[in-house]
Amino acid sequence: MSKPKLVVTRELPEEAMHLLKEEADLYVWESESESIPRSVLLQEVQQATGIVTNVADSIDREVLDAAPHLRVVSTMAVGFDNIDVNTATQRGIAIGHTPGILTETTADLTFALLMATARRVVDGDRFVRNGEWKSWGPMLLTGQDIYGATIGIIGMGRIGEAVARRAAGFAMKLLYHNRSRRPEVEQKLGAEYRSLDELLAESDYVVLMAPGSPDTYRMIGAREISLMKRSAVFINTSRGTNVDEQALYQALKEKRIWAAGLDVFEQEPIRTDHPLLSLDNVVVLPHIGSASIATRTRMAVIAAKNALAGIRGERLLHTVNPEVYEA
Template sequence: MKPVLAITRRLPADIETRAHESYDVRLNENDNPLTREEILALAQDADAILVSVGDPIDRDFFQALPTKIKIIATFSVGTDHIDLAAAAQKGVIIGNTPGVLTDATADIAWLLILGAARRAGEGEAEIRTASWRGWRPTHMIGTQVTGKKLGIIGMGRIGQAVAKRARGFDMEVHYFNRTRLPADQENGATYHDSINALLPHCQFLSLHCPSTAETRGMVNTTLLQKLPKGAILINTARGDVVNDTDLITALKSGHLAAAGLDVFAGEPNIAPAYRNLPNTFLLPHLGSATAETRTAMGTRALDNIDACMAGADVPFRVTA
């Protein structure tokens, strides 16, 4: 008899095929976001659950979770949607999918940098609405990227990949990280021992930090005012590290020239004002959305579950 696996969102076809080969799968067929109660119902007779970003795997979830479930694998690197302390108290193993979405997310960060700087969203809108009046010397002038200063908050795998791409644009890279990188990994980037020390050097600021109690809402008016006037903010990390009201104010005032955002607090129900700002370049959380990356993520998620079911060490285990 196969173990029962509950999967809260539809996955790439090859990953679902593999899951069906090893497990009696309970699928969320319509792929709509599930509430806590709906996930618990889906997993009522399960041995394992495969969840995704946005699923409410909180303390109340673990309190109601059947003791039969030994592992929850998340189809993500981030675990801010999971109460890790509650999982540990319940004795549930948590697995994630690190190391396979670095390049895809760094590519999206660069799409946002270029799109926000060169007003690509506004330009495409003119084409699609047939409102373009032709080339003219003062039309839709943006910000040059080449040779500028790029600040990075969070110099992990993705931050380093963004910095690597910046060298192709002759950018001067500055960064803040909880710990300084070894010299051979800095590749000429300048380390700052605090975010406040970093900010004055950031004509572009790219966020690559996790969502934690310390980082949620950290991009607020106080932080934004320390950026040079005309700076551009990029976020491919987590939406809730940004205070939406403060960022929108900075964009409206012109203190920031633009923002490129792939993630949002409360997504998909984002702050409505973003949609009406011409100086935003917005994407619907596409950071890891390549066929290769999503398949690799699914592979790691199932590897975690397979190992747990076999009584082996879970390869990508997360601890509180």
């Protein structure tokens, strides 16, 4: 009896690949640096029972139309805005993701990016490597204080709360904005709820942790940025689509806010000629929020287990659309 086919859009750590190979025939796109070409994906999914994907791949209606035997789409990510969930649900296709696993690792990276941006770590590294360090100067590469400053977190989910715990260790005043208030976080960490406008106006550090969705598309635009302090540092490790990048570029260029640290972009990978990359007051990373060896391995294993459960007709460990089981 032949095994069901799984399309794996990027080779995973060996532990996850071993699980998949035991139960499925695999098509694996093996390039680490390039996404699977659209034409290849559309061809390979025609006989597929499942897809193991990631944030770089658009699993839209066209892909779903090309895959009449599909039972499951498993993404190695928490977010799933790259997947047409509504169409998949209508067709009884379960969508799996990997929540919870990457919370602490992404919070680490978020706070590291905040610190690197505020204290000009990348500038300093470049300054030394370029042979520009000739002497000590009183205002040489000065940045912004972190300890005791005010941080405003937009999106107090798991990762937002983990960032708040790190901020508490720096004695930061903690503000947050969320779709609903989090009394337990307020009590535990002394966080104070604010409207979005109030948070933007009061914060020294604005950290965007909102999920990507139609409701959050470009939620930080020219008006919102105009409310921030001129000394404010803006950090985004959520989704690039949550920010109007042109408005952010103009504000940074004109020094209407002090700096930004960005791990995500509206189009990924970001173009090398993108205006944001021309600015010295921007620190950029290639979407590596969860990129520790241990975390990425755990994510891959969960993604594999979700996919295997889906092709067996079993309930996924973590399902985006549980209504497929009710149907």
